[in-house]
Amino acid sequence: xxxxxxxxxxxxxxxxxxxxxxxxxxxxxxxxxxxxxxxxxxxxxxxxxxxxxxxxxxxxxxxxxxxxxxxxxxxxxxxxxxxxxxxxxxxxxxxxxxxxxxxxxxxxxxxxxxxxxxxxxxxxxxx
Amino acid sequence: xxxxxxxxxxxxxxxxxxxxxxxxxxxxxxxxxxxxxxxxxxxxxxxxxxxxxxxxxxxxxxxxxxxxxxxxxxxxxxxxxxxxxxxxxxxxxxxxxxxxxxxxxxxxxxxxxxxxxxxxxxxxxxx
Numbered sequence: 001x002x003x004x005x006x007x008x009x010x011x012x013x014x015x016x017x018x019x020x021x022x023x024x025x026x027x028x029x030x031x032x033x034x035x036x037x038x039x040x041x042x043x044x045x046x047x048x049x050x051x052x053x054x055x056x057x058x059x060x061x062x063x064x065x066x067x068x069x070x071x072x073x074x075x076x077x078x079x080x081x082x083x084x085x086x087x088x089x090x091x092x093x094x095x096x097x098x099x100x101x102x103x104x105x106x107x108x109x110x111x112x113x114x115x116x117x118x119x120x121x122x123x124x125x126x127x
Numbered sequence: 128x129x130x131x132x133x134x135x136x137x138x139x140x141x142x143x144x145x146x147x148x149x150x151x152x153x154x155x156x157x158x159x160x161x162x163x164x165x166x167x168x169x170x171x172x173x174x175x176x177x178x179x180x181x182x183x184x185x186x187x188x189x190x191x192x193x194x195x196x197x198x199x200x201x202x203x204x205x206x207x208x209x210x211x212x213x214x215x216x217x218x219x220x221x222x223x224x225x226x227x228x229x230x231x232x233x234x235x236x237x238x239x240x241x242x243x244x245x246x247x248x249x250x251x252x253x254x
Contacts (some may be wrong), residue, residue: 008245017144018211019155025151028146031209043234063203071231077229078240080221082144084230102204106172112133112203112242 005036010082015051016083020094023072023086025113029094032101036081046071048085065125067091091120098122132163136208142178143210147221150199150213156221157229159188161210174199175212192252194218218247225249 003020015033015072022029035044041049047087048069052059068090070078075084095102097118104116136142142160151155159177161169166184168176175196179186190194195217202211222229224245231243 002236007239019146019158020157021153026148027147028155028211030145031144031204075230075235076232076234077158078231079225081227082229084155087152099205100203102206102209103202105203106219107131107201107203110184112131112134120225 005015005040007080008036008039008076008083011080011081015053016081018048018083018085020048020069020085020087020089022089024088027101027104029069029087029089029100039083042071042085043074046085049112062090065091065096067093067104067125069094093119093125096122096126098125102105132167134207135163135166135210136206137163138208142180143175143208145175145210145212147175147196147212147214147216149216151215154228155195155230156214156216156227168202168208169198169212170201175214189217192218192220192223194220194252196221220246220252223249223253224234225252 005076010016013060014035014114017029017031020029030089033053035051038049038051050059069087072086098120099116099118104114130176133146137143141162144158145161147156160180162178164177165176175188177186194215196225226243226245231241233242238244
């Protein structure tokens with residue numbers, strides 16, 4: 001393991017939050033988590049690998065859906081406890097609901113309202 | 128407390144990660160944390176309030192520096208465990224190092240390299 005991985009302040013579970021942002025449009029697509037292996041593999045393979053907290057395993061984003069995230073650049077914050085991934089979103093869909101971004105709800109009139117459309121039926125994404 | 132706050136999946140510490148993004152340029156400025164009170168106050172006051180994990184208190188961003196974050200819109204992700212704040216960054220500086228964004232380090236040649244300039248000496252920001 002290379003030393004840049006040791007400069008990340010992993011939390012008590014050995015994880016760091018990772019923001020995925022479309023490198024071209026600037027749209028924030030999702031927030032997920034990475035452990036040391038996930039971050040190392042992301043840099044090595046050039047495609048984003050997260051740590052799935054629910055499944056407790058490495059999650060090569062898009063392994064089922066084909067909606068992989070090609071890494072453009074990798075950034076670390078001042079406290080070294082969050083990373084920002086600028087990526088190219090294959091298929092234009094990051095969210096498992098079939099939307100471009102996971103942040104498709106907006107607070108309007110004290111309600112979370114869905115403001116982004118489903119681009120592809122999840123039933124046809126995960127076959 | 129209004130019900131939209133109850134739709135957020137707070138973690139075991141009662142917190143949720145919050146991404147601050149410049150509403151105009153799309154630049155991701157920082158990731159910090161909010162508890163229920165912080166998120167409620169952010170919506171109420173129209174300026175971003177975080178929960179400082181190091182100081183264990185509410186943190187009205189910019190209370191010392193003047194670099195407040197005016198809330199433009201508030202977004203929730205599919206798992207309801209992360210929020211995205213589109214904001215207007217007063218003073219153009221989000222980071223305590225005097226930089227625009229906290230994500231000023233980029234991985235280049237297996238090293239975290241500082242790629243963004245200090246816009247203002249922190250010593251003159253925090254007086």
